[in-house]
Amino acid sequence: MSGFARRFLRNTGAVAGLMILAAILVVALAAPLLFPDSPWMMVADPLILPFQDGQYPFGTDMLGRDIGAGLAYGARVSLMIGAVSTAVAVLAGIAIGAAAGYHGGWVDDLLMRVTEFFQTIPQLAMAVVLVAILTPSIGSIVAAIAIVSWPPVARLVRGEFLTLREREFVQAAVVIGQHPGRIMLTQILPNAMSPIIITASLMVATAILTESALSFLGLGDRNMMSWGFMIGASRTMLREAPWMSLMPGVAILLTVLAINLIGEGLNDALNPQLRHRGED
16 A cells, blocks of 8 residues: 555646545535535625625626535535446446456356447436436436446456456365355455556546536436536526636536546556556
8 A cells, every 4th residue: 555655646646636636525525614505595696706705705696696605515416426426337337247257158248238238328318318217316317327337347347357267366266166256256356446446536527527417408406506507507697707607617627637637646556567668
């Protein structure tokens, strides 16, 4: 772990991304303390410019709602959906990819055909259809993003298992009679975690973008403030009050950029030999 930490902290971009994401997490967690009033509440005059009023540093929207409160509470929704949907997708992808890669044969063929079917449909289009069918809510958004996100994880895990199942330590476990489930969990999966962790970190950013797109299209949870909803609600005021769309857009940009930088840092720290090979 000490070597991993040193390699990660040596990456300036990864450290910057970690600091940005940490700041966003602090704001999200402290939202009820920073903004006691509901982000839906009209608290001031409409269309106050950013930095014009110290009480509302990010300005207000066309209804007099505090944009700063919307950003803070929107961070809670976006980060929660990104983390939970990614966790569900990764677990599903690991289960399917591990079964396909370890057992092979007809199991592999069946599971990979199912995976390919899901990959042929554009992710956003499928997510829109699923959320519309299930009715927009936090649960349906998480489920939809997880359903469209697991195939790349499954293919990655399958490839790792196909390679690792031929290693000597796996064959030794088979010879002594260990159960296949135990072999997959204790022998193969720990050795395949590095690429899974890197992929999962990048999937969080994709999930946040997908949730923002769904909310922008009016398929978000109407009871929860989110960055995508803020952009969608302010699109008719783009000329009169561009800051209403700019502020949540910058929040999405910074969050996705921070997560991508962390993902690149994890890739360098977990696979240092690939970095040195690229430099050569």
